[in-house]
Amino acid sequence: MLLHNSPLFKIYFGDAKDNLDPEQYLDLPSDKNIFSISAFVHLKNVMKLDRVVFLKQTHSNQGEVITSKRHAKGIRSFTIEGDYLITNVPCVGLGVMTADCLPIVLYDSFNQVVAAVHAGWRGSAKTVVLKALSRMEKEFGTKATNIRAFFGPSAKVCCYTVGDDMLEKLEDFEFIDRVVQQRGKENYFDLPVFNKLLLQSVGVKSDEIKMQYNLCTMCDKSLHSHRRDGKKAGRQMTVVSLQ
Numbered sequence: 001m002l003l004h005n006s007p008l009f010k011i012y013f014g015d016a017k018d019n020l021d022p023e024q025y026l027d028l029p030s031d032k033n034i035f036s037i038s039a040f041v042h043l044k045n046v047m048k049l050d051r052v053v054f055l056k057q058t059h060s061n062q063g064e065v066i067t068s069k070r071h072a073k074g075i076r077s078f079t080i081e082g083d084y085l086i087t088n089v090p091c092v093g094l095g096v097m098t099a100d101c102l103p104i105v106l107y108d109s110f111n112q113v114v115a116a117v118h119a120g121w122r123g124s125a126k127t128v129v130l131k132a133l134s135r136m137e138k139e140f141g142t143k144a145t146n147i148r149a150f151f152g153p154s155a156k157v158c159c160y161t162v163g164d165d166m167l168e169k170l171e172d173f174e175f176i177d178r179v180v181q182q183r184g185k186e187n188y189f190d191l192p193v194f195n196k197l198l199l200q201s202v203g204v205k206s207d208e209i210k211m212q213y214n215l216c217t218m219c220d221k222s223l224h225s226h227r228r229d230g231k232k233a234g235r236q237m238t239v240v241s242l243q
C-alpha cells in the first residue's frame with residue numbers, strides 16, 4: 001500500500017496485500033456493509049472515510065458525480081455502471097479496482113474537487129479521462145490548468161503487448177506513434193503515456209501529471225495483474241478522498 005497524503009486530500013494505492021478477490025465484493029449481499037470486508041475496514045481506517053463508493057466498471061466513458069454525503073450513502077457499491085467518480089464532498093472515498101488497467105486520480109486544487117477514473121485501453125480509446133475532466137468542468141467549473149493528476153499502478157510498455165484489434169481503435173489518435181513500440185514481432189502499448197498525452201492535449205500541465213505511483217503490474221509481483229495471473233487475479237484498489 002502507498003498513501004499519498006496531502007493536507008487537503010489523500011490517495012490510497014492498494015497492492016496485492018489487500019488480497020481483494022472480485023467474488024468477495026461483487027456479490028456482496030445487499031444487507032451487508034462493504035466495510036464488513038477486511039480490506040475495506042483497513043482502507044476506512046487509513047483514509048478516515050465516512051463512505052466509500054465503487055462503480056460496476058464496464059470500460060465505458062460514463063460516470064457519476066456525488067454532491068452530498070446523503071447521495072454517497074444512497075449508492076450501493078458495484079451496482080451502478082460507470083468508469084469515473086467525481087465529488088466535492090470531504091471524507092467520501094472514490095474508488096476504482098484494477099489489475100493492469102490504469103487508475104487515474106484528478107485533483108482540482110482551485111475548486112476542491114476530486115475524481116477517480118478507471119482507464120484500461122478500451123476506456124482510454126474512448127478518452128474516459130477527458131470525459132471525467134469535462135464533467136468536472138460542467139459541474140464545478142474545473143479548469144484543466146488547475147488539475148493535478150496521479151497515475152496508479154498499471155501494465156506498462158515494458159510488458160503490455162497489444163493486438164491488431166486494439167491498434168485499429170487507436171489509429172486515429174495523432175500521437176499513436178509515440179505510444180506503440182514494435183519489438184520483435186510484438187507491439188507494445190504505453191497506456192500511461194497515452195493518457196498523459198490526452199490530458200496534456202486539453203491543457204493539463206506536464207509537470208502536474210504525477211507518475212511516481214505508476215508501477216508495472218505485470219513486472220511487479222507485489223501487484224495484481226490479470227495478464228500475468230489470468231482469471232484468478234485479484235485486484236488493487238485506488239481510492240481518493242478530500243479531507
Ligand SMILES: [Zn+2]
Pocket residue numbers: 156157158159160216217218219220
Ligand atoms: Zn512491466
